[in-house]
Amino acid sequence: MRLLPKHPKRRKRLALIALMITGIGSAVALATIALKQNINLFYGPTQILAGDAPKNHAFRIGGLVKKGSVKRNKDNLDIYFEVTDTVNKVPVIYTGILPDLFREGQGVVAQGKLRADGVFIADTVLAKHDENYMPPEAAQAISDAKKLQSTMTGN
Amino acid sequence: MWSFFHRLASPKHFYLFANRIIPWLGWSTLITFIIGTYLGLFVAPTDYQQGESYRIIYIHVPAAWMSMFVYMIMAIAGGIGLIWKMKMADIIASSAAPLGAAFTILALITGSLWGKPMWGTWWIWDARLTSELILLFLYLGFIALQSAIEDRRTAANACAILALVGVVNIPIIHYSVEWWNTLHQGPTVTRFGKSAMATSMLIPLLTMFLAFKLYFGTTLLMRARVEILERERDTTWMKKMIMGSDK
Numbered sequence: 001m002r003l004l005p006k007h008p009k010r011r012k013r014l015a016l017i018a019l020m021i022t023g024i025g026s027a028v029a030l031a032t033i034a035l036k037q038n039i040n041l042f043y044g045p046t047q048i049l050a051g052d053a054p055k056n057h058a059f060r061i062g063g064l065v066k067k068g069s070v071k072r073n074k075d076n077l078d079i080y081f082e083v084t085d086t087v088n089k090v091p092v093i094y095t096g097i098l099p100d101l102f103r104e105g106q107g108v109v110a111q112g113k114l115r116a117d118g119v120f121i122a123d124t125v126l127a128k129h130d131e132n133y134m135p136p137e138a139a140q141a142i143s144d145a146k147k148l149q150s151t152m153t154g155n
Numbered sequence: 156m157w158s159f160f161h162r163l164a165s166p167k168h169f170y171l172f173a174n175r176i177i178p179w180l181g182w183s184t185l186i187t188f189i190i191g192t193y194l195g196l197f198v199a200p201t202d203y204q205q206g207e208s209y210r211i212i213y214i215h216v217p218a219a220w221m222s223m224f225v226y227m228i229m230a231i232a233g234g235i236g237l238i239w240k241m242k243m244a245d246i247i248a249s250s251a252a253p254l255g256a257a258f259t260i261l262a263l264i265t266g267s268l269w270g271k272p273m274w275g276t277w278w279i280w281d282a283r284l285t286s287e288l289i290l291l292f293l294y295l296g297f298i299a300l301q302s303a304i305e306d307r308r309t310a311a312n313a314c315a316i317l318a319l320v321g322v323v324n325i326p327i328i329h330y331s332v333e334w335w336n337t338l339h340q341g342p343t344v345t346r347f348g349k350s351a352m353a354t355s356m357l358i359p360l361l362t363m364f365l366a367f368k369l370y371f372g373t374t375l376l377m378r379a380r381v382e383i384l385e386r387e388r389d390t391t392w393m394k395k396m397i398m399g400s401d402k
Contacts, residue, residue: 005238013238017319028323032334039335041281062336099275101204109338126275129204131343133212134353139203 042109045088053114061090061120062109062128070104083108083120094122101127164243166383167392173376180373187366194359202356211269213359216344217367219262222290223325225255225371229297230322233315243379245311246386248318249301250378254371256294263287274338282331283339286324293321307386 005011032039042062043053053059061083069082069089077096081104082089092110102108107128112121134142162168195213202209229251236244266284267277278284297314304310327334332341344350350357387393 010238017234017237020316021319021322024320025323028327032327036335039282041279041335041337044336099273101273107340124275126279126338127273128338129273129340130351131340132351133202133205133209133343133356135200135355136203137200138353 044085045083045090046085048090048114048120049088055114058111058113058123060109060111061092061122062107063090065102065104065106065108067104083110090118090120092120092122092125094125096123096125098125099127101129106130164241166242166246166387167390169243169246170380170383170387173380177373177376177380180369180376184366184369184373187362187369191359191362191366194362199356199359200353205273208269208272211265213363215262215265215269216360217364218258218265219287220364221367221371222255222259222262222287223328224368225251225258226290226293226318226321226325229255230318233318236311237315237319242386245307245315246379246382247375248311248315250375250382252294252297252301252314254374254378256291256298258367258371259287259291259294263291276338279338281337281339282335283328283337286328286331289324290321290328293317293324297321 005014042060045061045063047053048061053061063083063085066082066084066089069080071080073079079094079098080091081094082091084090092112094110094112102125107130109126109128110120110122111124111126114120163172191213195210199210199213201207229248232244232248232251235241236248263284266287270279271277297317300317301310301314304313331337332339343352344357344360352360384393
């Protein structure tokens with residue numbers, strides 16, 4: 001097998017193409033590393049608490065809806081929940097209709113502003129679903145197995 | 156083996172080879188599509204989170220995979236064309252471009268239709284969606300550049316360079332969901348390691364993927380055949396062939 005061209009002219013062209021791709025590849029890599037925070041869609045609760053998030057304009061927060069934190073107002077569409085990255089959490093207030101996939105323990109991305117008291121006032125809430133696909137029975141079996149495991153280990 | 160490929164580099168042999176293989180590819184595309192659609196719509200179970208609406212995955216994911224696969228085919232053909240100055244390489248690259256653009260559009264549209272009910276939005280400028288949109292622009296740029304330059308060889312070289320430059324976007328699309336945080340979820344099916352999808356759902360997906368591949372193979376050969384007819388219309392073999400078939 002001879003994959004590399006023999007002819008010197010063709011070799012030169014191959015080398016030029018390889019050089020071009022590496023060059024552009026590194027340029028793009030450097031640019032994307034420099035713009036990392038701009039490319040990221042949202043800030044996590046830990047970043048927000050550390051003060052990394054923009055103070056005076058809108059940004060997105062992302063994380064999981066903390067289990068047991070969702071409180072709905074009976075009279076209107078106000079909803080309160082907490083977004084967590086399992087270490088830190090940020091309280092969120094939103095008024096409106098939530099996507100179907102919004103539920104406790106699920107991923108969520110909300111856009112809005114951070115109030116001075118640390119509460120995030122969201123004007124849009126999007127659901128982020130995970131990469132797992134399975135029939136309901138399988139999901140049930142997994143959660144049953146987890147429960148069994150936790151009762152056996154005494155947690 | 157190598158002599159087979161060497162012969163395919165000649166438009167005449169490629170044309171005859173395409174003529175022979177297109178019916179086979181076409182019928183297997185149709186059969187795989189029917190099987191895949193049936194499996195996806197009727198055999199695959201509902202999803203524990205998304206219910207029935209996840210079934211759009213059987214179009215969305217194969218289309219998205221193909222959009223990247225076709226780009227690589229186009230770029231590699233472009234590179235071969237630049238290095239070896241091979242006519243067939245340019246024919247393949249220019250026949251692949253509109254197909255790749257179509258797969259990209261399909262992936263974007265089905266993704267949008269899926270995003271609205273699940274995420275709550277048609278579109279978001281996250282890294283995955285944006286890089287896929289850039290891929291569409293690369294395809295459109297390739298097509299536009301080719302039709303803008305009159306001289307075939309100049310057009311082929313310019314387009315090949317554009318295709319090769321755009322290759323950097325492919326790993327960006329693929330790893331966007333891992334390198335940055337995005338609304339789009341992480342990869343479900345990975346080449347190594349267990350896929351995050353139940354087998355009963357994965358088999359229809361892989362069947363549909365095969366169907367998309369076969370469809371691409373069929374249409375690529377058909378388009379290449381037309382390109383050859385047009386570009387080689389003044390050659391002796393073509394005249395002989397056309398005269399021969401008239402008798």
